[in-house]
Amino acid sequence: MVRFLAALLLLAASATHAAERPSVLLILVDDLGWADVGYNGASYYLTPNIDAFAQRATVFNRSYAMPTCSPSRASLFTGLNSPHTGIYHVEAFGGKGSEQDRRIIPVKSKLYYQQPITMLADSLAEAGYATGYVGKWHVTHDPTHNGFTLNAGGWGKGHPPSYFSPYKNPKLVDGPPGEYLPERLMKESIAFIERNKEQPFFLCYAPYSVHRPLQAREADIQRFKERSKEPARYNPTYAAMIAALDDAFGGVLHAVEELGLAENTVIIFTSDNGVNGLSGDSTPLRGHKGTCYEGGVRVPTMVFWPGHSRAERTDALIDIIDWYPTLLDMTGSGKPDHQLDGRSLVPLLNHETDLVRDAIYCHMPCYNGQPQSKQVWQTPYSAITQSRYKLIYSYETHEAQLYDLENDPGESINMATSYPEIARSLKSELEDWLRANQAPLPRSKDTFQ
Template sequence: MIRLLIFIIGISLSNTALAKPYKKKCPNIVFILIDDLGWKDTGYMGSDYYETPHIDQLAAIGVNFDQAYAPAANCAPSRACIMSGQNTPRHGIYTVGSSERGKAHTRKLIPTPNTVTLADSIVTLAEALKEAGYVTAQMGKWHLGDDPCTQGFDVNVAGSHAGHPKSYFSPYKNKDLVDGPDGEYLTDRLTNEAIKYISQQAERKDTPFFLYLPYFTVHTPLQGKEELINKYRKKGGEEGQNNPVYAAMVESADQNIGRLMDALKNVGVAQNTLVIFSSDNGGIAKISSQKPLRAGKGSYYEGGIRVPLVISWPGHIPAGKTINTPVASMDVYPSILELCGLKRKPKQPLDGQSLVALMQKDKPLKREALYWHFPIYLQGIHPVKDQARDPLFRTRPGSAMRMGKWKLHEYFEDGALELYNLENDPGEWHNLADSLPGIKKELHDMLVKWRFEMNAPVPDEHNPAYVAEKE
């Protein structure tokens, strides 16, 4: 008992000691993550259909990364990478649920088994900040376990293992969210909770806060406010971006981000708040086209993994700057640690790199390439609009990488390689693997070496249920 008491006191003193040196320079942090928002689903990224003036304004006062990537092409693995700072082979979360997606007789290989919960041994971003003296809150979609309060958060609103809401209108049927008045809109409600939390924390001037706000929107089911749906029905759009319900959801997200930014100003903490805005993966191709990028959520072509990313902190990060360097959402974790002046890093590998010197001084990143690994299957949604390699799956087992302007895909079922020059062909329609064998080999050698270093599993066992003629 005495040992336990000494241990608890020691941990408490350790946390206090960590927090003291940084309190004056540590910003508050608001991390806004929209679910399934595509790279081109905002005005500042080029859409003429979706109206996002508040998100556009956030981009105008911060740094916009126009070649930012999700670390995975769908929800759970991407969020696991963001929260851990680690690539998928380290935590084993490759997809949502089972890795055996699609019909068994169309799968040539036995895929790598999937992990569905982020291990407690992994130090999340929230845990790293909490150790440094932050108070932490999660409001919205967690998707990495049953209770985010076991993974570094002091407060949880609506977060669980669930990947999407049962309804965007109250009653929500969410055990972690008390229902509001009938018809209350979920995106509005989460913002109300966030504003309340910000107002409470603003009074604690000596304690910085970390608010992780992963909105459920714009994930299916598609449900928007009727007045906004009617607005977009009248407005109309172009082919691929003309769904009025989805557009209504995008605008509701934008309106609430505007409310959130106003709240930061109203309580006097805007100048000392780091705001990060992004999406967990590309948009669903059937719902919103990312043209000129190919495909969408679930695919490792550009439309499935390219995402919006904005980072803003007045006086510390340049305003209105656009960076073309390829970066990844895993970079957020080490970037936050550096911006907060936290020199004590978690005792685990971080695969992301800090973007601070790139943002502040245009200093190039040290890494050679970005990598993705997906030893699993993910069934198709629409045989044509998915723009996948074949009509049955958005993803078959494989890996991908990007180095400079070059992008390489490898598929484990047949050993095929695809090579693209993203400068000339951002849509990845012209495979150069046969015409540029030297570049293909260089990149493939790097990809194989990376997999070896990461101990990334490569499925090679034949699926006895596979029937070629029935594909």
Template sequence: MKNSVFFVLVNILLCACGASANAPSEAEVFSSAHTTPNVLMIVIDDLGWSDVGYNQTTDLLETPNIDALAQQSLSFDNAYAGAANCAPSRAVLMSGQYGPRHGVYTVSPSARGNAKARKLIPIKNQRGLKTQVITMGEALKSAGYATGTFGKWHLGADPDKQGFDKNVAGSHQGMTFHYFSPYNLPNIKDGPKGEYLTDRLTTEVINWIKTPKDSPFFAYLPYYTVHTPLQAPEQVIEKYRKKGIKGEDAKYAAMVELMDTNVGRILTMLQAEGLSDDTLVIFTSDNGGYRTTSFPTPIRAGKGSYYEGGLRVPLLISWPGKIKPGLDHTPVINADFYPTLLTLGKAEQPNQALDGVDLTDLLLNQQAINSRDLFWHFPVYLQAHHARTDQGQDPLFRTRPGSAIRSGDWKLIQYFENNEFELYNLANDLAENNNLASQKPNKVAELKAKLKAWQQQTGADIPTELNPEYDADINQKMIDKILAKKTHH
């Protein structure tokens, strides 16, 4: 392949010239002018920040293939999803835009949870990306890429209409109810009875990548796994039971292992087909994991929350010979993928605002990007999933309507119901246990002004209409009742 020839030439030059002053350094080799890469983007559904072996705080889960990929990748330990649950995060990724620009804030409806506990009428949710939004798939297709999506789309009825030549199992549907065939999913033919969906999607993407093409490919692989329902072959579940892992945790561990096995299948195929050196691989999750099987110690909360456990995700980016492996602490967000792939894929900027930043120089040349703030907007309600473990602001909701900003090591969360603020210093309080808002009024004022300016710039809808069904006394009684149960347990 091209990159292999390049390194042979470099070695010949080094041998001929010895250790001359003109010999390229390792950094210069890695930062050479890039060819247009193939792109494989793997997005796992609901995989928690610490649910991968290289980033684990326990030995519950086994991910040897992802751990091996991490050794060959630039790993980001401050990587964020664009939202804390499925559809809005994917909308940010595929549009390159923050939520207020496209209006996908949650999985509809936006008024979730007990009506008597909702003080405000939430902003109505946009279901899927409007067709006028130019997706990452459309942008890369216009640049000559073959485009395929394999798995959960969740942004429209058919990704064929949103920039993808090939679609397997993608639709408006946000989850599968059957990981074993028959799947009862749109846009995929059932396989043999008992076939496992994660295996099948992997086979589909492998076969598509191996099909001869006259152009580079963009393979988007948004697995349905490890989203509920927790289903896996019994023999894999039993492996974890024998390790002493019980109940749903054993099923979750089995799903994670099978996901990892299939990632390994794809990476092995790229190597066997001579495609590894010409393929940029991105591995990440769409949001944090559920706090019933995924406990992302030491960070707080999980899917649906705007604390770190709902937003912080694993992120690996690999391109052998081009991106030097290592660990990077730069705060990045999945909106950054769009402008980065435009540059790497030599695609034109679409006629729409892009909120992410181009990471090309960071990836290829190890040049720090300019410091910038990250933002989230969630003007809707998301009910508690498991009140005793959710670690939300209160036990009735994973999130009440609000916005958030990360600025340097500081994070400010604004809640719209009572215009309350929480301030955390992530450098020394990653668990977000110590709300410093009352102690640091100047920092609150600074970040509040930045957040307000961003809300105005993006046209963020902020709910202000009071909900006539709301009952403050009932709301507090429900909170007190759950807290009493938690104390008892």
């Protein structure tokens, strides 16, 4: 009888703990720039649902990701930085450009993460969470190999063949002809939440929006054509895609509230990199996807954690690798076997500290873009960003760029020659980090001549 009562007490304690654990809704959007949302000053783009959420969330002004999709996503779900994932670019074998365009030999990038490892969803599934993935994956061939039970639309491809059904996506059953992908993924997300409302769940809702190709409903495109005052700068189709993303985001949040789950659900909103330079504009920042200028790596990010986070904006530096340890702490889940490179944001969100890291590092030892295209030809580089200064080191020219982000957030004035001591100090810190993480570096062609 004593053993039976003890077992009952243990089951009751476990049930209570499960009830207290929050569910997690991670919204990971694609190619949405920091300046593409109203709460960061956008006026042409319409994001009323995202902006309303920002009013009650902790908004991170200085949230950073990798410059391109798959490296960011691999880092988020493994908790590892790019030297440890081996994924630097969306292209294998050193990125883009022809051999004659490359003055040095770039590092070979992996196309997918291939090592056996406990990813974020594995950890939460082991802790008893129902796990679901809806939308773009671009980390391995299928998220169900990495801890997710449901997969609706996630595979190795980085962009949708079509935003309208038929989707030509082997992981998403086609809807009626002409069905719009943002609406479909919203419905898939809501259905998962409804099925799992009685237990803690982890849903990653990862819209393909607003990755190219630029495709939207004609009525929405026309609406933004009528609003456009600077057609050379603003693309009405891109604006229509952002509006559809916002509508779908609002639909998922409305479902969470209607189901009575809002007070025990952590909601995180972030993007995997900055705006694509062929789609939009990052002003007042500089650069775009593929670059380590602020427009390429600073991303819109906010979190709502009931009972913990506050409605405020913070300039604390955070990295996309920080979400893995953060969610483990939020949910009380066990740590994986591998060492996480990220840092938990829980002390920051609980106002126990105002700083969790003093620097962000970016290692892109590959080429990006095409020399003759509209997109800037980006040669291999590494960068370190601190609260005030950023240093970018080029492996082709062996020259550094230094920017004062406090006084020049648009990175228009290179101060490397004006402040050589600061440049040397940051370069030394960057080199220390590269060595500590055994980061492979590009090589000179002269080595093989």
